Amino acid sequence: MQAVSTIHVKEVKGGNFLTPKGFLAAGVEAGVKNDKKDVGIIISEVPANCAAVYTTNQFQAAPIKVSKESIAKEGLIQAVIVNSGCANACTGEQGLQDAYETRSLVAQKFNIKEHLIAVASTGVIGVNLPMEKIADGIKQLNPGNEQENAVAFQTAILTTDTMMKTSCFTAEINGHTVTMGGTAKGSGMIHPNMATMLAFITTDANVDQSGLQAALSEITETSFNQITVDGDTSTNDTVFVLANGKADHESLTPEHDDWPVFVELLAMTCESLAKQIARDGEGATKLIEVEVKGAVNDLDARMIAKQIVGSSLVKTAVYGADANWGRIISALGQTKTAVNTENVDISIGSIEMLKGSVPLTFSEEAALEYLQKDFIQIFVDLHNGDSSGKAWGCDLSYDYIKINASYRS
Known part of the structure; x- marks a missing residue:
């Protein structure tokens, strides 16, 4: 797929998924979770042309089955209803009927x-x-287009997340200003393909549905499918893109x-989220x-990057600010x-540690200082060809075990 210089795409500071023309949202507390917003709608x-990608987990949840059916009808979606606190996954025929009923209730409420x-x-x-x-939720x-409506929806989709995820970009297309915004949830069970994540992307672009689907499927491979937190995939993971054509x-x-x-525009939105x-x-x-x-x-390149960023030993070394490049090369070797193996370079930040598969002397103090930052870059050069790829993950801390040991309580 042909790419274009990012000079054509600009970030909208303070923008969100309601910044594109013609979208509304809401989020309310329905009691699915205790004292938190848990039902939201966009x-x-x-009706907007819709593209979607889903988890490859064999146990796909009931909502995915219903959404696939909806999109297959005309390739159009006008509303997305979301709940947190209950995945409605592995719930048999009752779960499927509940997903259908949810859809029906929204249809009646909003005509x-x-x-x-x-x-x-x-x-x-389960x-x-x-x-x-x-x-009841x-x-x-009561959907609206204000900042408070965006925040209410974003709050309603969170589970163990500690922050809302949002992005917004704009570009000149066909002589018109086109805007794209997105929001997502996801914090654990993140390991493509895909993750325990939901992402909702809106745009006022007028775009062919089949082309939109092809673009999203391809871009997912270099964005959402290149993140990993803990090596687990879930049952509900979905990315929706709604393009309503309001840019005219x-x-x-x-x-x-x-x-x-x-x-x-789509690639930058997906990568940001x-x-x-x-x-x-x-x-x-x-x-x-x-x-x-x-x-x-x-x-x-992408698979190797994901192997390294997904290594528990690499993740714990980063958490401990330990410049142990041996863990990186060990993950590479898997x-x-x-x-x-005779010609690999490894750097952490700007600090070269391996050149042509030969260890280099480096400052441990400088490495420690760098690894104490909150954004860590690892560079690997294989000297095997001209291709490249990236992957993203996080460090592995004591708190990960605390959070997941008590997830249901």
Whole structure:
């Protein structure tokens, strides 16, 4: 897929998923969780072309099945209803009926056709939805376009997250200003493909649905599928993109001259959200970025980067500010990709530690100072080709065990 210089895409400071034209949102406390917002909705003023990607976990939750059915009807979605606190996963026929009922309740409340509604849930697996509480929450929803509406929705989708994730970018496309915003939740059970994450991306671009789906599927491989927190995948993971055409330009297809600009807009939005999810890993204190270059192809580079950033030994070394490059090369050696073991370079930040597979003398004090920062970069050069790739993760702290040992209580 052709890329374009990011000079065409600008970040909107303070923007969010309601910044694009024609979107509303709400979030309320329905009692699914104790004293926290737990039911939220995003609504487009008009049906929007929709693309989605889902977890590859074989136990896909009921909401995914219902959302797939909705999107398959026309490729359009006008509302996404979300609850946290209960995943409605591994809940059998009752869980599926509850997801359908949730969709139906939204259709009745907002006078939207059922097949234009997608459903998402996140929380504990194997527990049925408390439908009376869900129904009550839907009745309370009063969507708007203000900052407080965005915050209410973002709060309603969180589980063990410690922060809201949001992004917003804009670009000139076909002579019109096009805006894209996004929000996501995700903190643990993050290991593509994909993660215990939900992401919602809105744009006022007028874009062909099949092209949108192809772009999202490809970009997911270099963004959401390149993050890892703990090596576990979940049952509910979904990314939705809604494009409602409110920017009022001619329809974008892959053949359009400005298609690369739209692709870059989507790529930057997805990468921003993915990195925020990785940074908010359960118990995390640092974001880790691994960049691998000199690979035979991009896929090899991405897989090696993910292997390194997902290594528990690398993650704990970063947490402890220990410049133990041996853990990095050990993780590299576990990949299934052929590596020239006689010619590998490794750096942590700007500090070179291995050159041509020969250890270098470096300042331990400088390495300690760097590793105490909250953003750590690891660079690996394989000298095998011209391809590169990145992956993102976080350190592994004592708090990760505390959080997950008591998740249901």
